[in-house]
Amino acid sequence: MEIQLRAVTRENFDDITDLRLLDHQRDYIASNAYSIAQASFYREMQARAIYAGEQLVGFLMYVDLKLEGQPGEFGVWRLMVDLGHQGKGYGREALQAALAEIRARGGVRKIWISYQPDNTRAKDLYASMGFVETDLDEDGEMNAVLEL
Amino acid sequence: MRPYQRFLRKWITTNLHVVTKENFTDIAELELHEHQQDHAAATMYAIAEASFHPNYHCRAIADRDGVVGFLMYAAPGADDEPGDYAIYHLMVDRRFQGRGHGRRAVELALAEIRKHGDAQRIWTSYRPDNAVAKDLYAACSFIEAGVEEDGEMYAVWSPDPY
Numbered sequence: 490m491e492i493q494l495r496a497v498t499r500e501n502f503d504d505i506t507d508l509r510l511l512d513h514q515r516d517y518i519a520s521n522a523y524s525i526a527q528a529s530f531y532r533e534m535q536a537r538a539i540y541a542g543e544q545l546v547g548f549l550m551y552v553d554l555k556l557e558g559q560p561g562e563f564g565v566w567r568l569m570v571d572l573g574h575q576g577k578g579y580g581r582e583a584l585q586a587a588l589a590e591i592r593a594r595g596g597v598r599k600i601w602i603s604y605q606p607d608n609t610r611a612k613d614l615y616a617s618m619g620f621v622e623t624d625l626d627e628d629g630e631m632n633a634v635l636e637l
Numbered sequence: 638m639r640p641y642q643r644f645l646r647k648w649i650t651t652n653l654h655v656v657t658k659e660n661f662t663d664i665a666e667l668e669l670h671e672h673q674q675d676h677a678a679a680t681m682y683a684i685a686e687a688s689f690h691p692n693y694h695c696r697a698i699a700d701r702d703g704v705v706g707f708l709m710y711a712a713p714g715a716d717d718e719p720g721d722y723a724i725y726h727l728m729v730d731r732r733f734q735g736r737g738h739g740r741r742a743v744e745l746a747l748a749e750i751r752k753h754g755d756a757q758r759i760w761t762s763y764r765p766d767n768a769v770a771k772d773l774y775a776a777c778s779f780i781e782a783g784v785e786e787d788g789e790m791y792a793v794w795s796p797d798p799y
Binding site: 506525530 | 657658687688689
């Protein structure tokens with residue numbers, strides 16, 4: 490099934506807020522409603538719906554880190570796949586699509602991602618895509634970076 | 638009026654502020670009691686939803702020191718009855734409840750809606766067992782219209798006809 494990133498709109502946002510996670514995964518990430526609300530105030534934040542064919546399966550958000558005084562760097566701040574669609578490789582494909590979108594902007598040197606150290610699925614996924622762990626931040630999240 | 642109510646009226650200010658990136662984080666951190674938790678998620682949903690609907694207006698409820706609550710009102714959209722407004726998603730942080738913020742916030746929202754100039758009816762809804770909401774809206778001159786299919790009690794405010 491082809492994975493596509495699409496804009497969040499008034500038509501699909503309701504379904505995006507209904508996407509589900511496993512209980513233990515809920516602490517890993519802000520709710521999609523929070524992320525969409527937050528992104529509405531910042532042009533640097535890009536929210537995307539993840540589709541497998543015509544089926545909505547997940548959500549991600551990436552951020553131009555010039556917002557935080559780091560021009561030329563981006564961060565993938567949210568990535569989630571609905572519990573009914575996990576384990577199919579959609580997260581990886583969606584992240585690849587996001588990285589492609591970010592690269593297409595030009596002039597991007599680094600892409601950051603962060604995750605809870607006990608989130609082994611995230612850790613393995615990002616490591617396999619070339620992200621290298623750098624440090625734990627003050628929130629206890631592991632930061633990892635992909636140098637382009 | 639009881640003495641403590643006089644005190645509240647004199648010393649506690651309630652204002653409505655437009656929701657912006659500056660107060661968004663404070664709104665996200667508002668807390669509710671356990672049995673009110675469904676409403677907390679609804680606040681983030683409301684702000685997200687409003688970003689796609691220019692006729693939805695999100696407001697932070699604030700006292701002198703900062704954000705204490707949230708509400709949203711909707712002006713009539715293209716598919717709505719002209720003159721029909723609605724107030725949704727009213728919430729006051731559990732640490733600031735019982736000080737009259739909710740009541741004054743609804744009064745301020747009513748005043749703001751009336752400034753639009755075309756309001757004929759202002760709707761709200763709440764769970765029929767939500768006695769706090771029921772009393773608050775009744776005190777603001779809302780009249781109950783009945784329970785709809787979604788299980789919510791709908792109440793409506795109309796301008797004085799005279």
